[in-house]
Amino acid sequence: MTLVDLVLRSMRKNLKHYYLYFFALIFGVTLFFIFSTLQHDSSVVEQTDLSAKMASGFQAATVLLFGILLIFVTYANDLFLKRRSREIGLYQLVGLTKGAVSRLLIIENILLGAGAFIVGLGAGLLVSRLFLLLLMKLVGYEGFVNLSFSGAAFLQTAVVFAVLIVITSFRMFWKVRRSQLIDLFNDDKKDEHPKQPKPVLSALLGILGVAMIGFGYWFANSTYMLNAFLLLNMLLVLAFVITGTYLVFRVTIGWLMTLVRKNQNGHIGLAGALSIAPLMHRMKANAKSLTVITTLSAMTLAMAGFAYSMYYSTEQETRVWVPHDFLIDEIGEGKEGTSEERAAKFAADLDEAGIGYVMQPITYLELNASYTGDNLPDLLGWEGNTVTANVFDVRQLKAAGLDIEEPKAGEAVIHDSGIAWLLTDEVFPYEASIAAGQTNEKLRVTSLGKREVASGYAGVHSQLTVSGETYDRIKAAAPAETHQLVAFNLADQKDLAEASAIFRPYRGDMTLDFYTTYKESLSYNGIMIFITGFLGLAFLVSTGSILYFKQMSEAEQEKRSYTTLRQLGFRTGEIMKGIRRKQAFVFGIPLVIGLVHSIFAIKSVSFIFMSTDITLPVTIAMMAYALIYLIFAVLTIGYYRKTVHAAL
Amino acid sequence: MTNTNQTQGRIVLQANQVRKSFGSKLNSTEVLKGINLQVREGEFVGIMGPSGAGKTTLLNVLATIDRPTSGTITIDGNETSKMKDAQLSKFRRDKLGFIFQDYNLLDTLTVKENILLPASLGGLSKKAAEEQFNDFAGILGIKEHGHKYPHEISGGQKQRTSAARALVNHPSMVFADEPTGALDSKSASALLGTLEDVNKSRGVTIMMVTHDAVASSYCSRVIFLKDGSMYSELYRGDKTRQAFFQDILNMQAVLGGDRVDAR
Numbered sequence: 001m002t003l004v005d006l007v008l009r010s011m012r013k014n015l016k017h018y019y020l021y022f023f024a025l026i027f028g029v030t031l032f033f034i035f036s037t038l039q040h041d042s043s044v045v046e047q048t049d050l051s052a053k054m055a056s057g058f059q060a061a062t063v064l065l066f067g068i069l070l071i072f073v074t075y076a077n078d079l080f081l082k083r084r085s086r087e088i089g090l091y092q093l094v095g096l097t098k099g100a101v102s103r104l105l106i107i108e109n110i111l112l113g114a115g116a117f118i119v120g121l122g123a124g125l126l127v128s129r130l131f132l133l134l135l136m137k138l139v140g141y142e143g144f145v146n147l148s149f150s151g152a153a154f155l156q157t158a159v160v161f162a163v164l165i166v167i168t169s170f171r172m173f174w175k176v177r178r179s180q181l182i183d184l185f186n187d188d189k190k191d192e193h194p195k196q197p198k199p200v201l202s203a204l205l206g207i208l209g210v211a212m213i214g215f216g217y218w219f220a221n222s223t224y225m226l227n228a229f230l231l232l233n234m235l236l237v238l239a240f241v242i243t244g245t246y247l248v249f250r251v252t253i254g255w256l257m258t259l260v261r262k263n264q265n266g267h268i269g270l271a272g273a274l275s276i277a278p279l280m281h282r283m284k285a286n287a288k289s290l291t292v293i294t295t296l297s298a299m300t301l302a303m304a305g306f307a308y309s310m311y312y313s314t315e316q317e318t319r320v321w322v323p324h325d326f327l328i329d330e331i332g333e334g335k336e337g338t339s340e341e342r343a344a345k346f347a348a349d350l351d352e353a354g355i356g357y358v359m360q361p362i363t364y365l366e367l368n369a370s371y372t373g374d375n376l377p378d379l380l381g382w383e384g385n386t387v388t389a390n391v392f393d394v395r396q397l398k399a400a401g402l403d404i405e406e407p408k409a410g411e412a413v414i415h416d417s418g419i420a421w422l423l424t425d426e427v428f429p430y431e432a433s434i435a436a437g438q439t440n441e442k443l444r445v446t447s448l449g450k451r452e453v454a455s456g457y458a459g460v461h462s463q464l465t466v467s468g469e470t471y472d473r474i475k476a477a478a479p480a481e482t483h484q485l486v487a488f489n490l491a492d493q494k495d496l497a498e499a500s501a502i503f504r505p506y507r508g509d510m511t512l513d514f515y516t517t518y519k520e521s522l523s524y525n526g527i528m529i530f531i532t533g534f535l536g537l538a539f540l541v542s543t544g545s546i547l548y549f550k551q552m553s554e555a556e557q558e559k560r561s562y563t564t565l566r567q568l569g570f571r572t573g574e575i576m577k578g579i580r581r582k583q584a585f586v587f588g589i590p591l592v593i594g595l596v597h598s599i600f601a602i603k604s605v606s607f608i609f610m611s612t613d614i615t616l617p618v619t620i621a622m623m624a625y626a627l628i629y630l631i632f633a634v635l636t637i638g639y640y641r642k643t644v645h646a647a648l
Numbered sequence: 649m650t651n652t653n654q655t656q657g658r659i660v661l662q663a664n665q666v667r668k669s670f671g672s673k674l675n676s677t678e679v680l681k682g683i684n685l686q687v688r689e690g691e692f693v694g695i696m697g698p699s700g701a702g703k704t705t706l707l708n709v710l711a712t713i714d715r716p717t718s719g720t721i722t723i724d725g726n727e728t729s730k731m732k733d734a735q736l737s738k739f740r741r742d743k744l745g746f747i748f749q750d751y752n753l754l755d756t757l758t759v760k761e762n763i764l765l766p767a768s769l770g771g772l773s774k775k776a777a778e779e780q781f782n783d784f785a786g787i788l789g790i791k792e793h794g795h796k797y798p799h800e801i802s803g804g805q806k807q808r809t810s811a812a813r814a815l816v817n818h819p820s821m822v823f824a825d826e827p828t829g830a831l832d833s834k835s836a837s838a839l840l841g842t843l844e845d846v847n848k849s850r851g852v853t854i855m856m857v858t859h860d861a862v863a864s865s866y867c868s869r870v871i872f873l874k875d876g877s878m879y880s881e882l883y884r885g886d887k888t889r890q891a892f893f894q895d896i897l898n899m900q901a902v903l904g905g906d907r908v909d910a911r
Contacts, residue, residue: 267761561755564754570769
């Protein structure tokens with residue numbers, strides 16, 4: 001019998017060990033192939049303007065995807081090897097050399113890999129169209145798209161997958177080489193023995209874990225976060241939260257359970273014997289993987305929540321930057337005549353098309369200003385410097401249809417979305433001194449406006465809105481600094497697309513119309529949510545499967561206990577009650593901690609949403625995640641039920 | 649109150665024409681070929697026989713872990729061979745105790761937790777359960793190890809834990825399958841001594857499968873199986889353990905096979 005015969009025989013015999021690993025491999029190929037197809041497909045590249053905008057995003061996502069697949073496949077491979085360690089030992093016992101055994105395993109791995117590659121590719125071809133339609137819908141493209149087989153995607157998938165197979169084969173080789181015969185025979189029943197933890201130390205470390213997470217949360221949302229060391233601070237928060245999470249799994253939970261158990265004084269009951277006892281027993285071995293799962297979950301949740309919020313808030317957030325439907329600016333390449341002249345022409349075009357609108361001339365004064373206040377943000381360098389401020393007349397803005405607050409005489413409201421996140425409540429009020437001709441106008445800046453008041457060049461600098469009288473006074477002192485804009489706001493938003501086409505020749509090199517900007521950010525955010533959703537799904541399925549696999553092997557290890565319990569007269573239903581409680585912990589704790597982490601993460605960046613309440617989109621994203629995640633818990637419980645049922 | 653007389657005491661277990669076959673209908677092997685058996689309250693019955701005689705199968709069938717192919721089994725007035733699975737579970741929990749060769753303790757539970765596990769669904773109050781634990785753990789000499797995990801104690805202590813777990817519910821009958829099989833001779837005799845003690849002082853009915861003549865010499869009666877049928881039985885009566893042991897060896901010699909080293 002040759003080695004290949006042996007391989008084929010053992011593969012036929014061991015089908016039930018294989019399917020898990022095989023599934024992991026197929027899943028990897030399919031995901032990667034779909035992802036690769038979408039970024040190499042010419043129609044996708046055209047329709048989404050991919051090359052210019054999101055190519056780097058797709059590339060970064062590809063690396064992340066490869067990373068998660070590597071973690072997932074090596075994990076499945078380890079588990080697979082562990083389950084077969086007795087078989088590997090047996091081969092050696094009957095005289096196969098280590099070299100022959102590792103050759104056998106590697107041939108198997110390559111055969112499995114090749115099979116998974118073909119199946120995965122087929123599945124990928126079938127479903128990639130579905131994903132393409134989803135992507136097109138998300139970026140707001142309506143029309144027919146054709147998806148063809150992409151040679152580049154095939155090649156990329158093949159290379160990535162070959163790397164995966166080489167890495168796993170090498171690990172197999174390494175494991176066989178390093179193994180002792182005796183370990184191989186004990187591997188599947190190797191269990192750590194529960195130890196009585198040192199009470200003082202575990203109490204200290206247990207509390208420290210929670211404290212570290214708490215500190216990370218507090219720091220991320222405190223004012224200390226936003227300074228010149230932002231990146232360093234973020235790393236600090238990550239380090240604290242992840243270490244804290246590890247300690248929570250490694251010590252805190254075990255410690256709390258010890259307290260509960262001590263309190264029970266031996267009267268643990270069946271449910272406790274099947275939940276708290278095995279959980280404590282395995283907390284040490286599981287701490288690392290639970291930390292990884294929690295961190296991945298938190299990352300996925302934060303990413304998905306954030307991306308979905310971006311997508312969800314696209315319209316409102318675009319309004320922050322582009323307040324008017326159309327704006328005629330006075331500066332710009334290829335523009336002839338004054339803004340009023342061009343506005344008149346655009347208005348005539350709109351009239352011709354039968355589109356209703358409000359046309360409102362807006363003037364502003366571009367002046368030097370200096371700001372003084374007790375809590376001006378250091379990062380802006382306002383203190384002691386002269387900055388440019390564009391002063392707007394609130395009467396004109398109101399006439400153009402903007403819903404903004406009206407400053408009192410001698411006061412001003414600052415509008416600057418770019419730095420809004422730095423202008424917290426404690427900055428206000430501060431004093432502004434505006435150089436208007438020979439005089440200096442003193443204004444008290446009382447608050448931050450919710451949005452820009454004009455886009456384009458007028459919006460590059462901070463905008464100060466002042467009352468009508470104040471504006472007139474400043475203008476009289478410095479009439480030369482006046483700039484002229486004309487804002488158009490449509491009577492019916494349905495006409496936006498048509499009007500946007502008419503506006504194109506007036507636009508020049510600046511995007512001054514709402515519709516175009518909105519469409520662009522929608523497609524940007526669409527691709528973004530597609531990528532995060534895709535990655536999120538990959539992460540979710542990986543973490544869910546890892547937990548499922550882990551619980552499968554735990555169920556195998558605990559089978560003997562179930563047999564004993566059944567013999568002692570406990571019914572399957574009674575045993576399942578305890579097992580469900582255990583699964584609630586195993587799946588629930590990473591989910592809950594991951595959720596809390598991600599909520600704090602999103603909270604700390606939520607300042608970029610100027611005018612949208614993101615509670616709803618974040619909740620939807622998190623619920624969707626939790627729901628899919630719980631499917632794995634249900635599957636796991638089903639597997640346990642089968643095991644318990646078969647135990648007697 | 650030794651059971652010198654087989655007509656004394658209430659009948660706890662009654663088996664009539666118990667048969668057990670394995671395999672398919674066309675190709676089946678009959679392991680038990682119509683066993684008739686009575687066990688009275690307070691008896692300590694040993695079941696012996698060569699390998700393949702059906703000792704463990706008989707025990708499993710009588711102990712409701714397995715079902716007979718035909719025949720009736722009545723324990724404590726309940727016909728277990730007619731019960732449904734759910735009823736059987738409850739019956740096992742309430743009326744029977746088990747001691748296994750490889751202890752079958754839950755590794756993740758302490759000695760005390762293991763012992764009190766069967767009591768957890770029995771509706772026993774915490775205080776009563778505590779008393780039961782103190783009582784049996786005291787008799788079996790493992791009270792001071794209550795907070796330890798199974799891997800921290802010796803094999804003999806593990807088996808005594810298993811025995812305490814079997815006894816804590818005051819079962820009508822305790823079934824023991826090769827309880828000394830994994831123990832050294834000193835631990836084995838300590839365990840058997842304790843079982844004999846509990847049997848005599850508390851009248852606990854015990855049925856034990858063993859292939860060890862020394863172990864069965866602690867019993868009040870030994871039943872010999874051969875090829876799935878009852879071959880013979882010996883009563884200890886007033887004999888010393890040594891004399892009874894000699895009787896058992898003689899019987900084994902007649903039975904043939906399964907040579908046992910007299911320890």
